[in-house]
Amino acid sequence: MVIKRFIGLQGQDDDEKNNGFLKQLENLVAKKEILKDDPYSDKVNAIYKSLKQRTSSKISISKAELNGLEGIVKACGCKDEVGRIYDTGGKKLRPCKRKTYSDASRGACSHKLGIKRSAYCQRNGNRKLALLSFFSFWQSLFGNPAKNFTMMFHGEPHNGKTIFLLKLAQYLAENFGSVLCVSSEEFASPMTKVKVNEFLTLPSGLHFVENLQDPNLLDYQFIILIQ
Numbered sequence: 001m002v003i004k005r006f007i008g009l010q011g012q013d014d015d016e017k018n019n020g021f022l023k024q025l026e027n028l029v030a031k032k033e034i035l036k037d038d039p040y041s042d043k044v045n046a047i048y049k050s051l052k053q054r055t056s057s058k059i060s061i062s063k064a065e066l067n068g069l070e071g072i073v074k075a076c077g078c079k080d081e082v083g084r085i086y087d088t089g090g091k092k093l094r095p096c097k098r099k100t101y102s103d104a105s106r107g108a109c110s111h112k113l114g115i116k117r118s119a120y121c122q123r124n125g126n127r128k129l130a131l132l133s134f135f136s137f138w139q140s141l142f143g144n145p146a147k148n149f150t151m152m153f154h155g156e157p158h159n160g161k162t163i164f165l166l167k168l169a170q171y172l173a174e175n176f177g178s179v180l181c182v183s184s185e186e187f188a189s190p191m192t193k194v195k196v197n198e199f200l201t202l203p204s205g206l207h208f209v210e211n212l213q214d215p216n217l218l219d220y221q222f223i224i225l226i227q
Helices: 002-009 015-030 041-052 063-073 115-126 136-142 161-175 190-199
Strands: 084-087 092-095 107-109 179-182 206-209 222-225
Touching: 002 015, 002 041, 002 063, 015 041, 161 179, 161 206, 161 222
Parallel strands: 179 206, 179 222
Antiparallel strands: 084 092, 084 107
C-alpha cells in the first residue's frame, strides 16, 4: 500500500500530499505496522528518506527504480490467496511462508502462473541430465557439462585462445566423439600448422575445415569455431 501510494505521487507538484504521506509513514512505523523484518522494509526506508531529503515539492525518481517498485506492486498476491512455491533450494513444492512475493525469491511462485507451471519447474529440477564425465584438468575446470553444452571463450590477441581450444578439441575427440574445428581465418596459415604440430597429437576423430558449408554437421558430436 505504501509503495503503491508513493508511485501515485510521482510527478505531482503537491507539497501538502507529500507531507501527509510522510506523516502516514511515521505513524505506521510508530504503530509497528511496518517492521524491520518486513521483506520490503528497505524499499519503504528509501521512500521515507527520499521524501525527507527532497529539495522541491515535486517527487521524481529514476525509471529503473520506478520499474522496480511497480514490479513489487504488480507481483504475487499471496497475501490474500496463498500460492505455492517451487523452491530451488529444497527442490519441491511448498506453501508460501511469508505470504509475500519475496518468499519466492529462490523459486517460482504459482500464484500468477498456476500450479501447473510450478509443477513443471519441479519436474525440470528433478530431471536427470546427460552429462559428459570429464576428468583430470578438464573436470576441475568445467565440472561435468551436459552433452549438448555450449561455451564461449574470449581474450586478447596472443593470449593462447587458439591453443587452448585445440587442446580441448583433442581431449573431446580422444574421449567423447568426433570434433569439427572451423577456423576461417587461420585454416590455411602456416601458424595454424605450427600450433597443431607442436601442441597436438591428432586423434582420428578430430577434423579441420575452413567453413561450415561442406561438412555434414550430423557426423560430429562437437563443433568448435575459432575466430
